[in-house]
Amino acid sequence: MIELRRLTKHYGRVAAVSDLSFDVRPGVVTGFLGPNGSGKTTTMRMILGLDAPTRGTATIRGRRYADLPFPMREVGALLDARAAHPGRSVLDHLLCLARSNGIARSRVGEVLEFVGLQKIAGRRTGTLSLGMSQRLGIAAALLGDPAVLMFDEPVNGLDPEGIRWIRTLMRDLAAEGRTVLVSSHLMSEMALTADHLVVIGRGRLIADTGLEAFTRSTGHRTVLVRTPDADELAHRLRDAGASVRPGGRDALVVEGLEGADIGRIAMSHRVVLHELTPHRVSLEEAYLDLTRDSVEFGVLEGAGR
Structure with missing residues (x-):
């Protein structure tokens, strides 16, 4: 941990x-x-x-990284995909890491095959694309089976x-x-x-x-309702404490009630429903809502137009 x-x-x-x-x-x-x-x-x-x-x-x-005798056997990390000597080959880069951490040479071949770089093991790391460099960094992270x-x-x-x-x-x-x-x-x-x-x-x-708790607790969940009796249903839902706004033709966007509750209210008042679709807040929406006041480098809306 x-x-x-x-x-x-x-x-x-x-x-x-x-x-x-x-x-x-x-x-x-x-x-x-x-x-x-x-x-x-x-x-x-x-x-x-x-x-x-x-x-x-x-x-x-329970220990600081600096106190680990063979750190790559316990911790694998990829922080910078370009963190390899550009003049070394893919194979030599991994062999140097393996030797410094007491890892068998055979393990180098295993991780190269696993990440799909075995065919370019002789290429210099400085010639690799960013995607290939990412794969090499992942191979290095997995080298010690940490x-x-x-x-x-x-x-x-x-x-x-x-x-x-x-x-x-x-x-x-x-x-x-x-x-x-x-x-x-x-x-x-x-x-x-x-x-x-x-x-x-x-x-x-x-x-x-x-993850699920994060998206549930952040942002506003709504339900899209389509019905030919939108005015009647909106009135009944507001009486039940919901926030209701138009959502297009014959549609309402409801906040404050779950879909099952809306369905029961509609049934009790004989309102026909054509659609009842909960909108779950996405991770992106929840994240942007939560971090809105923590953005260090923001942009002005409409800038450059």
Whole structure:
């Protein structure tokens, strides 16, 4: 398990991360979300000992990363897909990492085949596309067969097939009981991949909850109702405490009542329904609503028109 306790990082007078505490548990994919400049990458760098915290602690399985004797056997990480010597071959890059962590040479061949780079093992890393570099970074993260894995924006540069492969990989790793922490700006992918969400803004914790609970508790859920008796039904629903607005021809958008409640009210007043469709708040809608006041680099609506 990854444990953060009051983790804080200052750069001069700027607080990149402030008093951050949360756990990343095994067996689930934990999505790490936040606007640009929210402190996600800084947090991940502190977990890996690449940046020293101003105060607080970040431990992996109860120990600091720097205290792990063979870190790649316990923690695999991809923070920068281009973090490889451009003059080394794909094979030599992985062999260097393996040798420094006491990992067998045969394991290098296994991970190259797994990520689909075995045919270009002799190519220099500096000639790889971003997508290929991502696959190489994932191979390096998996090299030591670690129980803890961290990925920062792992789908950047990947084609649709590669994105689906990453999604399946994350879920398979978690299903094996591993601890998986993954940051991403693609809400559609997080909705399909993550089980749990940690959301930060301006370096502070905003949410630490399950995916379903996050979308249920944030934003407004509505129900689209179509009926030839829209005026009558709107009157009855408002009497029951709902907020009702027109939703087009013969349609109402209802907030404050569940679909089953609307159906019962319609039936009791003999109102015919043609459609009753709940609108569930998407992860993107919930995320944007929650982080609205934490955006560091926003844009003006209509700018440039």
